[in-house]
Amino acid sequence: MRTVLFITSLFVLFSCAKQRMINRLEGRWNYSKMLKNNGEYVYHSEVYEFTGGDKDNDAGFPFVIYGQDTIQGVYRITKKNVIKVTEGSETEIDWLVEDIDNNSLVFRVAEGVVFLDKQQ
Structure with missing residues (x-):
């Protein structure tokens, strides 16, 4: 009985974490710069717009890069x-989130580390 309760509570906590991440991502983010693996900074001026929703949507949520x-x-x-x-019809890319708060998102991709700033 304890095992079932423990597994159920872990599932609930994981589901809540997914919904919190979706809620934090929702909105427009400025893609300001990328720190490449060779130590070089590359500056960008793109805007990422994430749409939120219910975490149970297995198809995913739309986003647009302007x-x-x-x-x-x-x-x-x-x-x-x-x-x-x-993105579009390309293959799936994993973003490993290093840090996220109300105003910034930092994630790692194969090319380096990407910095996004939340638009007000």
């Missing part, structure tokens, strides 16, 4: 700190 081109994609929260992103 830059020179407008790119539409889908994101899903799979683990506590992993966001799976599909």
